[in-house]
Amino acid sequence: MDLTYTPAQRAFRAEARAWLEANVPPAPLRSFDTREGFEEHRAWERALDAGGFAMVVWPKEYGGRGANLVEWLVFEEEYWRAGAPRRVNQNGIFLLGPTIMEFGTPEQKRRFLPRMASSDEVWAQGWSEPNAGSDMAAIQTTAIRDGDDYVLNGQKTWASRGAFADWLFGLFRSDPASERHHGLTFLLVPLDAPGITVRPIAQLDGETGFAEVFFDDVRVPAAHRLGAEGQGWSVAMATAGFERGLMLRSPARFQATAQKLVALYRENAESVEAWVRDAVVRCWMDAEAYTLETYRTVSRLLDGGKIGAEASLNKIFWSELDVRMHEIALAILGPRAELLPEAPAARGVGDWLDGWLFSLSGPIYAGTNEIQRNVIAERILGLPR
Ligand SMILES: Cc1cc2nc3c(=O)[nH]c(=O)nc-3n(C[C@H](O)[C@H](O)[C@H](O)COP(=O)(O)OP(=O)(O)OC[C@H]3O[C@@H](n4cnc5c(N)ncnc54)[C@H](O)[C@@H]3O)c2cc1C
Numbered sequence: 001m002d003l004t005y006t007p008a009q010r011a012f013r014a015e016a017r018a019w020l021e022a023n024v025p026p027a028p029l030r031s032f033d034t035r036e037g038f039e040e041h042r043a044w045e046r047a048l049d050a051g052g053f054a055m056v057v058w059p060k061e062y063g064g065r066g067a068n069l070v071e072w073l074v075f076e077e078e079y080w081r082a083g084a085p086r087r088v089n090q091n092g093i094f095l096l097g098p099t100i101m102e103f104g105t106p107e108q109k110r111r112f113l114p115r116m117a118s119s120d121e122v123w124a125q126g127w128s129e130p131n132a133g134s135d136m137a138a139i140q141t142t143a144i145r146d147g148d149d150y151v152l153n154g155q156k157t158w159a160s161r162g163a164f165a166d167w168l169f170g171l172f173r174s175d176p177a178s179e180r181h182h183g184l185t186f187l188l189v190p191l192d193a194p195g196i197t198v199r200p201i202a203q204l205d206g207e208t209g210f211a212e213v214f215f216d217d218v219r220v221p222a223a224h225r226l227g228a229e230g231q232g233w234s235v236a237m238a239t240a241g242f243e244r245g246l247m248l249r250s251p252a253r254f255q256a257t258a259q260k261l262v263a264l265y266r267e268n269a270e271s272v273e274a275w276v277r278d279a280v281v282r283c284w285m286d287a288e289a290y291t292l293e294t295y296r297t298v299s300r301l302l303d304g305g306k307i308g309a310e311a312s313l314n315k316i317f318w319s320e321l322d323v324r325m326h327e328i329a330l331a332i333l334g335p336r337a338e339l340l341p342e343a344p345a346a347r348g349v350g351d352w353l354d355g356w357l358f359s360l361s362g363p364i365y366a367g368t369n370e371i372q373r374n375v376i377a378e379r380i381l382g383l384p385r
Helices: 007-023 035-050 069-081 090-103 106-117 232-245 251-271 274-302 311-338 352-359 369-380
Strands: 123-126 142-146 149-159 167-173 184-190 196-201 210-221
Touching: 007 069, 069 251, 069 274, 090 106, 090 123, 090 167, 090 232, 123 149, 123 210, 142 167, 149 167, 149 184, 167 232, 184 210, 184 232, 232 311, 251 274, 251 311, 274 311, 311 352, 311 369
Parallel strands: 123 167
Antiparallel strands: 142 149, 149 210, 167 184, 196 210
């Protein structure tokens, strides 16, 4: 592992920085969990795509710029440094995109990737069901082959931004007699297909991007199957590896929060208790450690390695760090943390409270941390089930 950037990587950083400084919207966009905010974010994604920065690591013919994973990390660092909007199509570009790259046919790559890069098609993830959350192998929604189509029946739930998304990728039981991980198929489903009902779920903050999705005899062409019929579990595990192990939460996100926390500490250093200083330093160091660990993962992948069970270590680390950073910020702010940013007495309270509420979901989404600990126990430490 060589931590020195090449001249080309330094030039790329300068180019990305200049573009972002010139193009990032000056005022924050509205939340992408509202209809208006979702479309504002889509417009931003189109601008990013036009600038050639939507998904730098993809090949040019699919809307990328053929950069390698180190350059992707560099771009992420610049992106968070610039305070650019959250990626509304994160389920598409960070999870499904790499999976299509690995399992998709040439036609599927041409059909789906460029429209994902431009966010003309924004994706939702349709894995969870009312009786299949942690235990994803309990999936019951069926996709039965009928001629050139699959016919879907059942229900998905907790689809992030599913209320506004255009497409959903999901796992479906294609062999009704099968059990557990067998007989599942990975399908790409347009959310405007006849027979689909999308029902928003109000979140803790009152926004309604979350959705449950109902399927009543929905026909999906077999050409929209990713990987072989009945092999959906292994396709989904590759997606989960990208999600937990690398792409969903790049280290720059947590470095940005750690830097904000240091600034908050400095502004309030006179009035905080002594333990806070050590806690802030620890968070900053952990964000740096996560960054170095990710550079190590990337070096391994560039040498031909694969993401494996250690993705679970990663997921626990970033999600717990995020909660801790936000808790410390709330401790520094005291009762002021509960004020809305526009309240007269808020005095630069920022969005720590919103961030804290969201951070609490980190140990749940992308597979709960208890489940990640099971994976570590069994697959890394070799402990009995
Ligand atoms: C913000 C957010 C966004 C999400 N977005 C999506 C999305 O876009 N698409 C999607 O499909 N899903 C999404 N989810 C759903 C998420 O994947 C599930 O909530 C998660 O997998 C847990 O499933 P569950 O809610 O059914 O809880 P359960 O599986 O019922 O678990 C309840 C509790 O029991 C624990 N538990 C369960 N089994 C075990 C075990 N074997 N050992 C130890 N502990 C166990 C869990 O850790 C948890 O604490 C999202 C969730 C959140 C919070």
